[in-house]
Amino acid sequence: MSPIRFLPNFRVSSHFLVCWIVLSCFPGFISSAIVTLDSVVIFKTHEWLEKPTFYFQCQGENMTVIPDVKKTHVLYTFKGEESWQPLTEIAVKKCKRCGFYEKDSIKSDDVFDEWEFCLSDFIASDGKYVHFKNKEFNATFLCPECIPLQKASDHTTGSHDGGKGVHLVLVIMVSALVSIVSVLAVVAVYKYWQKRKREQDQARFLKLFEDGDDIEDELAL
Ligand SMILES: *[C@@H]1O[C@H](CO)[C@@H](O)[C@H](O)[C@H]1NC(C)=O
Numbered sequence: 001m002s003p004i005r006f007l008p009n010f011r012v013s014s015h016f017l018v019c020w021i022v023l024s025c026f027p028g029f030i031s032s033a034i035v036t037l038d039s040v041v042i043f044k045t046h047e048w049l050e051k052p053t054f055y056f057q058c059q060g061e062n063m064t065v066i067p068d069v070k071k072t073h074v075l076y077t078f079k080g081e082e083s084w085q086p087l088t089e090i091a092v093k094k095c096k097r098c099g100f101y102e103k104d105s106i107k108s109d110d111v112f113d114e115w116e117f118c119l120s121d122f123i124a125s126d127g128k129y130v131h132f133k134n135k136e137f138n139a140t141f142l143c144p145e146c147i148p149l150q151k152a153s154d155h156t157t158g159s160h161d162g163g164k165g166v167h168l169v170l171v172i173m174v175s176a177l178v179s180i181v182s183v184l185a186v187v188a189v190y191k192y193w194q195k196r197k198r199e200q201d202q203a204r205f206l207k208l209f210e211d212g213d214d215i216e217d218e219l220a221l
């Protein structure tokens with residue numbers, strides 16, 4: 001590899017490194033991950049007359065028609081790069097209500113299943129999550145970012161708790177220090193006041209003597 005070709009690559013990788021460091025220091029910045037449909041099998045169709053239109057939808061979002069899925073008991077697998085992918089985006093600690101449906105030309109659309117779609121369901125190390133509904137479908141979703149994201153969010157909450165602990169210790173130490181300093185200051189002021197009083201008493205006593213001497217002197221005269 002020539003140095004000229006190597007240099008831009010190096011810059012790209014160092015940018016990537018900086019991004020990675022920034023993102024790992026502030027995992028709160030990245031709080032959602034992209035989910036794709038990995039595979040699906042449908043066990044029945046609700047439409048009898050025409051070919052079914054099978055789609056996925058999350059509440060408040062656009063529907064995603066999965067164009068190829070037409071036959072039952074056929075495993076359809078996807079690359080994740082299809083024109084209609086990704087399926088949706090999912091946030092940490094915020095599930096979405098999503099489902100698979102089939103368009104119905106006469107009445108309202110038929111529901112295969114509707115469930116809470118959560119990032120925490122992606123627990124397998126390969127980033128896959130299977131949702132199976134008996135006699136309806138079996139779908140596998142893919143989200144490789146989901147597990148690192150969950151770990152990152154656990155890490156942040158953990159360090160937040162740690163931060164609280166450190167904060168508390170600091171508060172206790174500072175208050176203890178302030179109390180000690182105030183007590184010492186009060187003692188010092190009291191000592192100083194005692195010393196001043198003793199000196200004043202002594203001075204007054206001596207003055208009394210001097211006055212006495214003066215009187216004696218006068219008497220002697
Ligand atoms: C939904 O679809 C419309 C039109 O196709 C598009 O303008 C809009 O941005 C989409 N909304 C979302 C949330 O993807």
Ligand SMILES: *[C@@H]1O[C@H](CO)[C@@H](O)[C@H](O)[C@H]1NC(C)=O
Nearest residue numbers: 039075130131132138139140
């Ligand atoms: C659903 O599909 C996945 C992947 O194709 C498979 O591993 C799993 O065993 C299936 N589950 C059922 C209940 O059919």
